[in-house]
Amino acid sequence: MFQPILFLLNTKRQNKRIISLIYDICAIVFSLYLAIALRTDTLVFQIGKSDIACLVVTTSVTIFCFIRLGMYRAVLRYMILPAIGHIFFAIILSAVTIALSGFFFQTFVPRSVPFIYAGLAILTIGVPRVLIKTLYYHYYKRQKPNVFIYGAGATGRDLAYALIQGDEYHPVVFLDDDSKKVGQILTGVRIHHSSEFDKLRTLYQPIKLLLAITNINKGERLRLVEHLSSLPIEVQSVPSVEDIAAGKASATDLRDLDISDLLGRAPIEPNIELLTKNIDGKSVLVTGAGGSIGSELCRQIIILHPCTLVLFELNEFNLYTIHQELISIKNHFKIDTDIIAMLGSVEKEKLLTRLMETNKIETVYHAAAYKHVPIVENNIIEGIQNNVFGTLACANAAITSGVSNFTLISTDKAVRPTNVMGASKRMAELVLQALADKETDTTLTMVRFGNVLGSSGSVVPLFKEQIRKGGPVTVTHPDITRYFMLISEAAQLVIQAGAMGKNGQVFVLDMGEAVKIIDLAKRMINLMGLMSHIEGSNDEGDIEIKFTGLRSGEKLYEELLIGNNVLGSSHPKVMTACEDKLSWDEMEKTLTLLKKYCRDFNEEEIKNVLLSLPIGYTNNASLQ
Template identity: 65%
Template sequence: MFTPLKLLLQAERKQKRMITITYDVAALTLSLYLAVVIRLDTWTFDLNLPEVFSAIVTIAISIFAFMRFGLYRAVLRYMMIPALGHIFAAIMISAFVLSLCGFFFQSFVPRSVPFIYAGIAFLILGGPRILIRTVYYHYHRRKKPNVFIYGAGSTGRQLAYSLINGNEYHPVVILDDDPNKVDQIISGLRVHHSSDYAKLQSLYEPVKLLLAINNISKEKRHQLIEKCAAYPIAIQSVPSIEDIAAGQARLDEIKDLSIGDLLGRTPVEPIEELLTRHITNKSVMVTGAGGSIGSELCRQIIKQQPSTLVLFELNEYNLYTIEREIQAIKTSMKLNTKIVAALGSVQRQNRVQYLMTHHEVETVYHAAAYKHVPLVEDNIVEGIRNNVFGTFSAAEAAIAAKVKNFTLISTDKAVRPTNVMGASKRMAELILQALAERQDETTFTMVRFGNVLGSSGSVVPLFKEQIRQGGPITVTHPDIIRYFMLIPEAAQLVIQAGAMAHNGQVFVLDMGQPVKILDLAKRMIRLMGKEPFDPEGTPLDNSIEIEFSGLRPGEKLYEELLIGEDVTGTAHPSIMTAKDDRLSWAEMEILLGELDTLCHNFDLEAIKLVLLTAHTGYTPTQPPAITTVQPCQTLH
């Protein structure tokens, strides 16, 4: 960029304003002189006092009009068509003032001079402004990578304008599927049909495709993303209209596709009455409040306006983080809910019972558990202590504190488990079912579902990081499949299931169709602008290799959600209830005594044997080495 223009753009705002006003005064004077020259066809003519006075008044009023139209507040490099419209309007006022001055001051102003003056003034005043913006735009855009915008609606128009004036990306093409919008010009960009992508891609070499479509259904959005996934380009999106309207995001904040977009799952809308039944105006407690599921439960619960929300968490930092977030939601929604942040372990029954009694808790969501399969497999005693005895202690505390509703967050890994984590969660279910038989003051409910996308153990954040680093992506097995659900959807369904429960009932969430992890990995690679590595094809610079690391200890190829075949629907289309085998409280009491002793002695093989013989369905990949513990025989 040549030096004078560069100095002008780098000057302070007041200096720019004075330079612009000085230029406009000179330009208006020159325009008036040239108008008279053209009319009289001579470069020299006599000027009397009325003519001089008319010129001064015309220029002064013109500058005042420019100020009122905001022309000295506009930034030259960002000037667009509306600013030129303001210039034209101000010049028309100036020409009209010139005519009036000729009449009132009896100065020599031929009738054609104001019209000639207006045309010349518009060229001299508007031309340099357009030139400065054009030079700056073409200079500045060379530093920005090219991108395509998908969507020629209002969101796409606003995004194009924001990006053109921003510093990050240079939009070159707008794509749309609507034939009526094709060949329109938006902010200087031509709208092309999406079928022209291939030839446009080779011409402009964009680095990203930005989705600027928010006013369509989730189903149509998933179809659009499936279509775009075939393009060899990274795909990102603009924030939702709701986030922009709420002030939580700006239109030009480009972000990766959401986890919901990657999953391609359309959540079922919640039933509002079920969400509020056990929460609104009640005291609610969430154990494991800082975890992936627990924290989302807290977010959903606070929106239903409980009288008190007790956040119970063992990890200090996680508790600090979720309390700050919930307090922020409370402030933004102007709620009166009392927020209690409580540190502690669910294994300490007296601590849990004190909190429940002191805060008169009516509803408990028990999300505190160790869920990472390999870690629990390597730390069996702590897994049993937390998942089995932690649940037992929290349940006994709830009974003693006269809590009305207690909901356990269970897992699909509790069904015919092949690992200790799954077996411990099945034991937790059996404990609550036995306690439900022992008493009827507290209603115990179990909600079983599969993996949630975006949780601390989810594959999606791991895959994203591995792709950004250039690979390889690690998948345990080419045939491994998992059920997936979004965390907010899972939390809402847990709350709704708990509201429908009868004592000892097991609910199963409809997880939709299972997802093959290998397919999910390939989908993410393509949506991030890369290609899965093909060992039989030609190596590509942007290819990402997929490695198979093998099944981890206790890991299954296929997850299940049901044990028995006796499954019935409920009032909610995504929630089913299952009738599973149970143990009596007398049998469970014996098992808990055995497990407690074995955990104290760190007898790992005997612990596995108890799990194996306790009708949990536990079938480890390697059977226990001892057979000294007697199995419990009776089932109900």
């Protein structure tokens, strides 16, 4: 039964149009003949020249209307009510044409014939199209896997309609918490209460649960995700209302749940006044612009309308990628900002000075750093040169060029560091504090925060890849915890903290509660529709969680403060750390030693210098 229809649907588009055109001409002729036959109660009647002229005019007008209304541009399998409406409209015009042409050509056309013809033409032209769509839908419905949609609102309706028209999934059930909606039919799909999930899952065997709720606050969404993570099914979500409205995504762009949903808390809302203070109408430079934090800073900065945004990056591909993305954002939102892409190393002070002076830079965000703990541990000299001396060169260039505000992006690993990366970032903080004590006109501030979800070093993309490969998911230690923040909110808070800064201040972002990495892994496994089990346990599960042991220099627990001496600020999520620092004379002697040992490739002496400083560095203390 389906084979002729499938053959028709799979032929070339041009052939489909010709077949449809020929069929419509035949249907019009047959409908007119049958209308006259029914009216005259005879199958055989004489046809004169005027009758043929009337038939030709009627057929031509009808086909012309079909062409103008786009009937032959439409794809049969996607025919919907507007197309059926076009058929009605064209056939009504066709019936009127019969009456007028009969009068004009002096043809015998009984007054009831146009009405009979219209009814027959709708049946012969419209019904086959509806039939083809219906048969196609029921045939391909069997080929598509079933899915549930959670949320029977406007977003869920749009998603269900798009999925029904598409070839990927077949929506069989709406789930909703609103009892008033239960029992209603939406786009042909019945709405059930969410409490019926287990019964419905057994009946329909869905492969996914699609979350189609975009109009709830963050707190409600977090509670909902917490509930969904306990269900034995993979969960995906539609994009946010903002992304759909801005044209960045469509309702069918299904994706894994937002990283913010995995965080377990609502993102921090920004203070717009602080965001714009050092950026709006100013010239801004971002070092490490192609990195995870640097690129997100650039995305946040450009929508705040700086007059100039300079991207400084060592990696050519990363620089090209973020430059093209920012140009796209600029064109989309019609932003009048000059975007300048510059290649170079942050260790080249003269290059940076010329760059800042040429572009009259007023604000610098120094995000360039080597920050992967194991890599820096194996490349100590490069880590020190880039993180310590690169920061010194950038800060000196900013001071020489008269930059108003310089903000260093630091890390929680700078607090009582157990690895060279953390020690080098604490050294970078001390360098800026020592320079600030020299009473420069440039405000030098530092912003310290924890792990960023979605960054290149985040565990989230690693866990996703491991889960998709069937495991195991690797966690270094069952008790390891980390502070987490969204990359977007981290960038926003960096900008806001820099706007509040007084010279030499260290800002610490409120990261909320620390998250156990094993809990994060379990939640991700559950949300992908699988069950987890710990290595060596007798529990049944799909994905094994395996412990690999702490890496060199890795802590069980990260800290954001060295001591308890902390002050608040004008932003509820930004604190000021009051910690020991070095004078410029002491710092200068330390930098001279470090430079000598870097030049001599003497890694042991570099570590000894770091151990001698009041930064709390413990060489390779892997367990804390």
